[in-house]
């Protein structure tokens with residue numbers, strides 16, 4: 001960007017394929033829905049662009065929010081075809097949101113099972129529509145902040161525009177990696193199918209072991225790369241954690257940083273959470289017992305003081321199911337109860353379901369996502385279990401800390417930055433290191449010991465509940481990063 005920027009609030013457009021409360025698959029949605037409004041409170045003019053997947057516009061209307069249709073559509077040319085979307089605007093939690101409405105592109109599933117030149121088009125369109133948005137919204141950002149592979153074509157396309165000195169190129173870009181395991185990899189010929197010459201100078205960066213890799217192109221082309229915790233920022237630059245991109249990330253390490261996620265502390269607040277049977281706080285913890293009783297009732301369990309370990313989240317390999325499932329029998333023998341809410345890979349759903357049939361008194365599984373049940377799991381459990389293989393940040397441990405439910409975690413990624421073992425000065429949980437069944441079982445045994453010691457337990461709960469997990473910690477770091485890009 002040439003010359004000095006005019007004064008006034010920094011203008012930043014966030015783009016994300018999912019954003020709560022509009023659409024949600026995983027933690028990306030929570031961040032895309034809560035970071036931009038938090039940044040607005042830190043005086044950046046942040047706005048959000050996201051697709052109106054099936055049902056999204058209706059649910060916005062049901063919530064009583066006003067939707068305005070912009071008079072011009074957003075357009076992008078892909079494969080010699082003009083794709084168009086109606087753009088709706090609403091203001092949610094103080095945040096202006098632009099929703100792309102094109103039923104042929106944004107239907108009822110967000111991520112396709114297989115990525116190919118056709119199934120990737122919605123994401124290509126989302127990225128390119130961001131460049132067309134200023135003409136529709138009559139608002140032009142200075143920075144475009146892209147989230148995950150589904151928005152990765154944008155920095156690459158911008159670099160192309162810049163190369164040809166196209167006027168659309170005068171933005172700075174930030175690319176946030178929420179999960180390096182998903183890179184948007186598809187056949188190399190897709191580029192040609194989209195009308196992009198495979199050897200085009202700046203897009204050559206998309207080549208990846210004979211395939212096209214959208215995220216790789218974004219890492220090369222964007223002005224800054226962030227990821228969602230400081231530890232993960234280091235891990236992705238190692239061969240063990242780099243998912244094939246460690247070398248590239250090391251070569252651009254000057255523009256990589258790790259900024260810890262926050263949570264929406266107004267939504268996740270045990271003192272006012274309307275989905276709980278009773279509210280509570282560190283000062284007045286009585287309600288937590290009522291939540292525990294209600295959880296026991298939901299599972300059909302009598303109260304016999306056995307510790308309850310909650311798990312809420314996607315049942316995928318990343319979350320540690322390969323070490324959890326073989327540990328279940330031992331955990332049950334040790335006297336644990338497991339309250340599991342989530343869905344994901346069929347083999348893990350099946351194995352958990354079988355465990356619930358075999359040990360109905362100790363294992364409860366709800367397959368699917370149920371918001372009130374998830375809140376009850378956070379509030380009513382004694383512990384929250386996250387044996388993740390890797391964890392870019394993790395939001396569940398932050399929520400469980402705030403809800404006075406002691407996290408038991410593997411020390412990796414964002415878990416290592418937020419949960420500290422009870423022996424240490426800032427101890428707020430139980431931590432283990434090795435990704436093995438044995439290490440998990442040992443950590444759970446230590447948690448059971450804590451459970452029996454009322455004083456130790458209370459100290460951990462209080463330490464967890466008093467910390468600040470809001471975006472107020474990280475929003476100023478993003479604001480500084482944006483400012484540095486415009487200097």
Ligand code: GLC
Nearest residue numbers: 027028178228392393394395
């Ligand atoms: C992804 C990661 C998770 C992170 C979230 C939000 O879901 O797996 O660790 O907290 O994105 O950044």
